[in-house]
Amino acid sequence: MQKHDSTSNIATLNETAGGNRILRDGLGPSVLSRIDRDVLAQSGVRYATIFEGITDTGVASTDAVSQDEIDKQLVAAYKQIVTRIHALCIPVFGATITPFGSPYTSD
Numbered sequence: 001m002q003k004h005d006s007t008s009n010i011a012t013l014n015e016t017a018g019g020n021r022i023l024r025d026g027l028g029p030s031v032l033s034r035i036d037r038d039v040l041a042q043s044g045v046r047y048a049t050i051f052e053g054i055t056d057t058g059v060a061s062t063d064a065v066s067q068d069e070i071d072k073q074l075v076a077a078y079k080q081i082v083t084r085i086h087a088l089c090i091p092v093f094g095a096t097i098t099p100f101g102s103p104y105t106s107d
Contacts, residue, residue: 045088
């Protein structure tokens with residue numbers, strides 16, 4: 001971003017936590033409990049990017065019913081996050097969850 005004139009004045013604040021989850025606390029507090037601190041309480045925020053959810057999917061049971069339930073919960077959580085950020089007139093960009101095989105493997 002810094003190499004292009006149109007984006008050279010944009011800074012990125014990365015509040016990512018490895019092993020983080022959206023729906024529940026994991027290796028740290030859930031995104032739902034951190035969104036105020038990590039995004040809404042920051043001064044000068046002009047855009048937000050949400051790139052979360054792989055750990056929620058990966059720790060769930062792999063049967064179709066469990067995965068369907070996690071998917072529904074994640075969609076509801078994403079909607080809540082976007083609504084909270086949009087309330088401050090901040091545009092939100094969603095990043096696609098990267099492909100993976102079985103939980104916590106390189107398959």
